[in-house]
Amino acid sequence: MNLENCHNFHDFRLLAKKRLPSPIFNYIDGAAEDERTYKRNTASFDTVDLVPNVLNGTEEIDMSVEVMGQKLKMPIYCSPTALQRLFHFQGEEGVAEVASQFGTLFGVSSLGTTSLVSLREKYKTPQCYQFYFHKDRGLNRSMMESAKDAGIDVMMLTVDTITGGNRERDLRTGFSIPLKLNPRGVLDFIIKPSWGINFVTKGKFTLPQLDDFVDMSKGSISIGKYFTEMLDHTLNWNDVEEMVKFWDGQFCLKGVMSVEDARKAVDIGCTGIVISNHGGRQLDGSRSPFDQLSEIVDAVGDKIDVLMDSGIQRGTHVIKALSLGAKAVGGGRFYLYALAAAGKNGVRRALNLMQTEIERDMRLMGVKNISELSRSNLRFR
Numbered sequence: 115m116n117l118e119n120c121h122n123f124h125d126f127r128l129l130a131k132k133r134l135p136s137p138i139f140n141y142i143d144g145a146a147e148d149e150r151t152y153k154r155n156t157a158s159f160d161t162v163d164l165v166p167n168v169l170n171g172t173e174e175i176d177m178s179v180e181v182m183g184q185k186l187k188m189p190i191y192c193s194p195t196a197l198q199r200l201f202h203f204q205g206e207e208g209v210a211e212v213a214s215q216f217g218t219l220f221g222v223s224s225l226g227t228t229s230l231v232s233l234r235e236k237y238k239t240p241q242c243y244q245f246y247f248h249k250d251r252g253l254n255r256s257m258m259e260s261a262k263d264a265g266i267d268v269m270m271l272t273v274d275t276i277t278g279g280n281r282e283r284d285l286r287t288g289f290s291i292p293l294k295l296n297p298r299g300v301l302d303f304i305i306k307p308s309w310g311i312n313f314v315t316k317g318k319f320t321l322p323q324l325d326d327f328v329d330m331s332k333g334s335i336s337i338g339k340y341f342t343e344m345l346d347h348t349l350n351w352n353d354v355e356e357m358v359k360f361w362d363g364q365f366c367l368k369g370v371m372s373v374e375d376a377r378k379a380v381d382i383g384c385t386g387i388v389i390s391n392h393g394g395r396q397l398d399g400s401r402s403p404f405d406q407l408s409e410i411v412d413a414v415g416d417k418i419d420v421l422m423d424s425g426i427q428r429g430t431h432v433i434k435a436l437s438l439g440a441k442a443v444g445g446g447r448f449y450l451y452a453l454a455a456a457g458k459n460g461v462r463r464a465l466n467l468m469q470t471e472i473e474r475d476m477r478l479m480g481v482k483n484i485s486e487l488s489r490s491n492l493r494f495r
């Protein structure tokens with residue numbers, strides 16, 4: 115199997131599985147506990163059918179959207195994900211380049227392996243900074259100031275990681291940063307030597323968003339320790355309200371699931387929320403964002419931009435979420451498997467396939483632009 119044979123999400127996943135040592139593949143592919151939420155995220159789209167209108171003469175298709183003041187040429191963006199250079203040596207750089215070619219938003223994780231400032235300087239497409247809140251308030255402020263000075267468009271605070279999810283596949287393989295593999299894990303690295311050669315020869319693995327502020331060198335602090343020791347587990351709405359004021363720009367909460375929290379996000383001045391369960395990687399048993407979408411849109415959709423992520427694999431998933439009232443959707447694994455499979459060429463193919471699917475689906479639905487999508491296109495089973 116190679117890139118030309120990848121025609122959908124599942125094909126990219128299989129190629130990624132072939133290329134990556136299994137501990138790394140399972141870090142991307144896995145989720146929390148019994149992975150029920152992970153499975154439901156995609157299955158929830160099957161509870162709704164699309165009802166197309168025909169003979170609408172859809173020659174020109176415009177799939178652009180505007181969210182949190184950013185114009186996106188397509189309604190799906192690349193959600194922030196950690197450690198991308200571990201999946202392919204081109205990492206965030208490759209993802210940013212492709213997102214920029216497609217004119218869409220990309221997120222850079224606090225645990226990103228490329229500097230968000232260097233990406234900002236190189237690529238002009240909208241960029242968001244996925245932020246974790248530290249105990250040290252001074253540190254939070256300096257990090258935000260540097261991001262603001264660099265011209266980051268959107269601050270995205272992740273709020274569903276107050277503690278780490280119980281990802282049992284990682285426990286079995288021994289995946290952690292720094293890597294502490296069990297013998298089976300070591301063997302997996304040995305039998306996939308090309309990954310190891312690229313990893314060692316194509317630049318040093320660093321976490322630049324943290325390196326400037328936290329001593330992550332020589333394994334003195336692991337990511338696990340970073341989460342337990344440096345992040346503030348008492349984070350509350352007052353802290354975030356202060357942060358929103360300090361940032362004084364587009365500010366979004368990622369990981370909101372309840373109507374009550376969506377209302378609070380409006381009250382403290384956020385401009386966006388991402389309904390998300392972190393791709394099923396945190397609270398297993400949590401509801402899927404698509405199942406929860408209409409409730410939240412009905413409550414706050416006229417006051418704040420409502421986005422969603424988790425489970426999106428197809429153009430029709432995007433169409434269903436937008437018909438229900440999301441302003442845009444994010445995807446993680448849909449571009450990560452492609453990155454792992456073939457670097458930026460893979461990501462380009464994944465975004466291209468997604469764009470082609472959305473365009474074809476819009477034609478088949480009989481709509482020329484996104485604003486024509488509505489709940490009248492949908493029937494719940």
Ligand SMILES: Cc1cc2nc3c(=O)[nH]c(=O)nc-3n(C[C@H](O)[C@H](O)[C@H](O)COP(=O)(O)O)c2cc1C
Nearest residue numbers: 142193194195196223272392393424425445446447
């Ligand atoms: C390997 C991996 C790493 C991730 N790292 C982060 C992260 O650092 N910060 C964050 O807020 N979300 C992170 N996420 C969650 C994504 O931003 C997004 O919410 C999720 O992938 C959406 O689900 P999907 O993969 O089904 O599209 C990560 C997801 C994956 C798969």
